Amino acid sequence: MPIPPTHCIWEQAQQRLYIGHDVSSLTIENRAALRTALAAVTSLIIAFVCHLEKPYWSGMTVVLVANLYTGDILVKALMRILGTVIGALIGYLLSAFVVDSLLLYFCLNFFIVAIAVYYYNCSKYAYAWLLGAIAAFIVISGVAITPEDVLSSAIWRPIEIALGVIVSSIFAFFVLPNRITDKTAHDVNLIFATVDALFVNLDRLLMEQDRSIIQDIKDQNSQLKNRARQSLQTIVLIRYEFELDQTQLNQYRFLLDSCLIFCRALNYFLSLNTFAAISTLPIKETISAIRFDISNLQANFFNISPHTTLLTESALNKFDQQYSWAVWTTPDDFKSAKAWRHFFYQTNRMLIEIQVSLQGSYKHSNLDSINTSQQLKHDYNVITHSIKAGLTTMLALGLWLFINLPGGLNGIISSIVISARRNLYDMQNTGSMRLLGCLLGGGTGLYFIMTFTMSLYLLLVIIFFTVWAFSLFSFRHINYAYLGMQANVAIILVMAEHGASVMTVLPAIERMAGIVIGIVASFVVANLIWRMSLTDMICRYLSKLQLNLAHNVACLLAENDKKTKYLDLIDTFWTCRELLSNATQKYALVHTPRAQWTPQQWQIDRAIEMERLLNSIQVTLNNVRESMDRKRAIKSASTYGIDLSVLERKILELYCSKPSCSPDHLYAQQALEILMEVKGLSEPNHVELENCAAYVLALEQLEVNGRKMLLKIQEK
Known part of the structure; x- marks a missing residue:
């Protein structure tokens, strides 16, 4: 079946992603960098004209909320102004x-930071919580040095920041805008193209038995899943650009949700490791029909005709006509x-x-679940992390008061920003890039001050x-974006402290000292006072995943009236994968021969294997939840004298009992016996039996992986 060429109606919008309206040769990164530089200069000019007390706050705000896309800037700007005020x-x-009590002074700052970091980790308004804590911290901390300026700081800091927010928002809309809505067209095309490529490789796998393609399929599937997750995170931002209506947003969200479900389903079927060639079945024709429909939907996305016909269903009817015969003639x-x-x-x-x-x-999903934010609200790790952040701030504040460095207050905010990170590796990256950015930006500013009048x-x-230069670096090198942003902050702080009339190196030196204090305090708490190693964090996350998977198994298989x-x-x-990736790099697993591995390296390797096994279990559970009807499967099986509840109870015991329990090898035998019974009852057009057979295969997979998990736990 020929696959028609794709002519997406959004191609013009996609071209705008790379070609500006007026500056056709600029990339989106360069457009964003120019916009940031223009907005920063404009905000500083307005601040100078208005004789604001600290004009650099407006310029700093512009570079802190800077982003590639309009929606990102608007959301970040809104969160910043709300949090600051x-x-x-x-x-x-x-x-x-706290004016007359040093104890209350420290305790109040501790609780403000601890509460803010707690909500930073479990709230969708994380940035606002963090900025709120920083603003409150700056105002309260000033009591110890200049108590007479507390009211001034509480009034003028929000005004100066509001100026930067307003200028950023105006420029985001009207000066070299990069709209996420334009990127949406690009993402839609990439998603459909990736799904199509997956089916091309599946055709090779099933028909040609080319098992070398399996890893390519897994890699493509992982890329599709990452792209869909990233695009889902931008839907909230698209609303602020006012380009798509609610119906179009729902359609886009449904496509992304469907892609994630598809990725999980494909992961599940790949994990079954069932790739036997079925030459009598029209698999190639079925895949061709699927690819035709994918191309058809892509070409007409957001503008589909009510008369659009999909071909996959008719291809599956032909598939079913030969299915029953194939099952009996090729039992293997x-x-x-x-x-x-x-x-x-x-x-x-x-x-x-x-x-x-x-x-x-638009069809709303009826699958309800407890999302990550809801889980983190009661997470022990989040609570302890928040307490650590509060202790870090107290230590940094004490060092700052001891050194008596008034201008370093903005620098010790580093203690809040660094300690808000969820793990030690992120803290190290944030701290080092914050310090390097300050050195780079501050050094550049000092060079110009000493060289020119x-x-x-x-x-x-x-x-x-x-x-412009530092912003371009940030936008082009995402992994080092924080370094470029801190360089921008430092250059503005050094050169715009008082305008051109008074130029001094003192602000940069004091900020640098404050950053060093913040970094020292963060790592004293993280490494000496309340240490948590990388391997300990990995083990804790794996244990959490085991408990949560047992909970999910019980949700799906147990008769739960609550x-x-x-x-x-x-x-x-x-x-967990990020932590394992960091550990792989830290302990050089890839570059060290296995024969020379240390006990720690073997521990990381076992943790990687356990994570893969747990992920396989989760993929199976998701597929059962999203594509199967358990009650219908049990009812259908009982019609032929098959009691699936027996197998379900044994799987529940396997996952929910104590690790000391030995695995029962009868589980697999019983699952295979049930499969053979369902096989004998095959009726290709019977939807109920199709659902039942799929459910039994999933139960077998859960049983096999459950026994593997239990054996790994007992090996520790």
Whole structure:
């Protein structure tokens, strides 16, 4: 079946992603860097004209909220102004209680930072909480040095920051804008193209038995999943650009949700390791029909005709006509036929639902779960992390008061920013990049101060070009974006402290000293007072995943009258993988021969294997939850005298009992016996039996992986 060429109606918008309206040769990174530099200079000019007390705050705000896309800037700017205003107000109201008490002074700062970091980790308004804590901290901390300036700080800091927010927002909309809405068209095309490429490789795998392609399929699937997750995070930002209406946003969200479900389903079927060739089944024709429908939906996305016809369903009817005969004539391929038949039907349902959503009938998912934010609210690790952040701030504050460095207050904010990071590796990156950025930006500013005789015009020109250069570096090198941002902050702080009339190196030196104090305090708490090693954190996350997976197994298989909700573990798995990746780099697992591995390296290797096993269990659970009907499967099996509840109870015991329990090898035998019974009852057009067979295969997978998990736990 020929696949028609794709002509997406959003190609013009996609071109705008790379080509500006007026400055056609600029990339999106360069446009964003120029916009940031222009906005920073404009905000400083307004601050100078208005004779604001500390004009650099407006310029710093511009570079702190800078981003590639308009929606990102608007959301960050809104969170910054709300957090700053509320934090400054709270700080001013509470400052009256600490004027005469050093103990209250420290305790109040401790609780402000601890509470803010707690909500920073579990609230969707994380940035506002962090900025609120910083604003309150600055106001209250000033009581110890200049108590007469507390009111002034509480009033003028929000005003100066508001100026930067307003200028940033105006420039984001009207000066070299990069809209996420334009990027949406690019992402839609990439998603459809990746799904199509996956089916090309699946065709090779199933028909040509080219097992070398399996890793490529897994890599493509992982890329698709990452792209869909990143795009989902931008949907909230798209709303602030006012380009797409709610119906189009729902359609886009449904496509991304469907992609994530598809990725999890494909992971599950790959984990079954059933790739036997079924030459009598029209798999190639079925995959060609799926690819045709994918191309059709892509070409008409957001503008689909009610007369658009999908071909996958008719191809599956032909598939079913030969399915029953194939099951009886090639019994060794039964499991493969049953598994991939269910996968193709699941794909067909996804394509039909996407088509229906594009025609205006958006279907809301009825699958309810406890998301990551809700889980973190009661997480012991988040609570201890918040306490550590509070202790870090107290230590930094004590060092600052002991050294008596008034201008270093802005620098010791580093203690809050660094300690807010969730693990030691992130803290190290944040601290080092904050210090290097300050050295780079501050050093550049000092060079210009000592080399040239400053005028206001020259000052603004230097700030424009340096902010443009550092911003371009940040946008092009995402892994080092924080370094570029801190360099921008330092250059503005050095050169715009008082304008061109008074140029001094003191602000940069004091800020540098404050940053060093913040970094020292963070690492004293993290490494000496309350140490948590990387391997300890990995073990803790793996234990959490084991407990949460047992909870999810109970949610799906147990008769639960209390309606216990399923746990969304996607973010927990991602965090665990990041820690394992950091450990792999730190302990050089890749570059060290296995024969020379240390006990710690073997421990990390076992942890990686355990994470993969736990992920396989989660993939199976997600597929059961998203594509199967448990009650219908049990009812269908009972019609033929098959009691699936027996196997379910044994799987529940396997996952929910204590690790000391020995695995029962009868589980697998019983699962295979049930599979053979279902095989004998095959009816290709019977939806109930198709659902039942898929459910039994999933139970077998849960049983096998559960025994593997228990054995690994006992090996420790």
